[in-house]
Amino acid sequence: MTPEDYERHMADVGQAQAAALLTRSLVRAASLPEGARVVVVGAGTGQMLDYLEAGLLRPFRLTFTDLNLSFLEVLRKRLSRHHLEATVIEDDLERTRLERGSDLILATLVLEHIDWRHGVKVLTGLRPLACGIVIQENPPGMASALTPGRKVPKSFAKAMEIAHPTLIPRDSLIEAMARARYPCRFAESIPVADRKRIIGMLFRQEAKASV
Numbered sequence: 329m330t331p332e333d334y335e336r337h338m339a340d341v342g343q344a345q346a347a348a349l350l351t352r353s354l355v356r357a358a359s360l361p362e363g364a365r366v367v368v369v370g371a372g373t374g375q376m377l378d379y380l381e382a383g384l385l386r387p388f389r390l391t392f393t394d395l396n397l398s399f400l401e402v403l404r405k406r407l408s409r410h411h412l413e414a415t416v417i418e419d420d421l422e423r424t425r426l427e428r429g430s431d432l433i434l435a436t437l438v439l440e441h442i443d444w445r446h447g448v449k450v451l452t453g454l455r456p457l458a459c460g461i462v463i464q465e466n467p468p469g470m471a472s473a474l475t476p477g478r479k480v481p482k483s484f485a486k487a488m489e490i491a492h493p494t495l496i497p498r499d500s501l502i503e504a505m506a507r508a509r510y511p512c513r514f515a516e517s518i519p520v521a522d523r524k525r526i527i528g529m530l531f532r533q534e535a536k537a538s539v
């Protein structure tokens with residue numbers, strides 16, 4: 329799918345704007361010190377940056393990843409437009425080459441595109457101090473990630489014929505993260521088009537018990 333079609337759809341349904349608002353809340357809830365390492369996985373084109381004040385992210389050492397090279401190209405230009413310095417890496421989250429031990433990993437609307445339980449293992453295996461995950465929640469009775477009958481840009485519709493993103497039950501995600509010793513410390517939900525909601529959750533690594 330083209331970056332333009334992707335961005336048009338996400339803005340049309342309000343998910344780009346909601347993702348930005350939730351990112352702001354998650355970064356604030358994480359209370360990071362200046363210079364903290366923030367990694368945005370599956371960052372796509374970085375569309376959220378158009379709906380955020382760049383100053384929110386400027387104090388941090390930033391890394392953005394995705395496996396779609398055309399999205400990363402758009403992301404690089406956007407970062408420069410917003411005067412944000414960041415490392416941009418092509419990376420498959422399922423076989424990540426990222427280093428362990430960042431302060432915050434953000435994963436927005438990404439786990440829907442992979443085996444999410446494996447995604448939880450990868451994210452928690454990277455041992456960040458905190459992890460912000462944003463997921464989509466549908467109204468009861470609507471199972472597919474894309475609203476049936478919604479008109480979407482051409483290349484987006486074509487990609488969806490193959491992709492089939494799978495929604496993640498919020499409680500199952502919270503339980504899986506808690507089992508990996510990342511209990512949920514903060515959650516916020518924002519309504520978007522078609523009676524859906526976008527949910528942001530901050531998970532913080534449990535301190536090791538001292539002996």
Ligand SMILES: C[S@@+](CC[C@H](N)C(=O)[O-])C[C@H]1O[C@@H](n2cnc3c(N)ncnc32)[C@H](O)[C@@H]1O
Binds near residue numbers: 375422
């Ligand atoms: C719905 S988009 C969300 C993009 C971005 N996080 C945002 O909120 O604008 C899903 C993104 O996940 C990326 N993605 C899918 N599978 C991935 C994987 N295995 N590793 C890294 N990125 C992946 C896609 O290329 C796409 O950019």
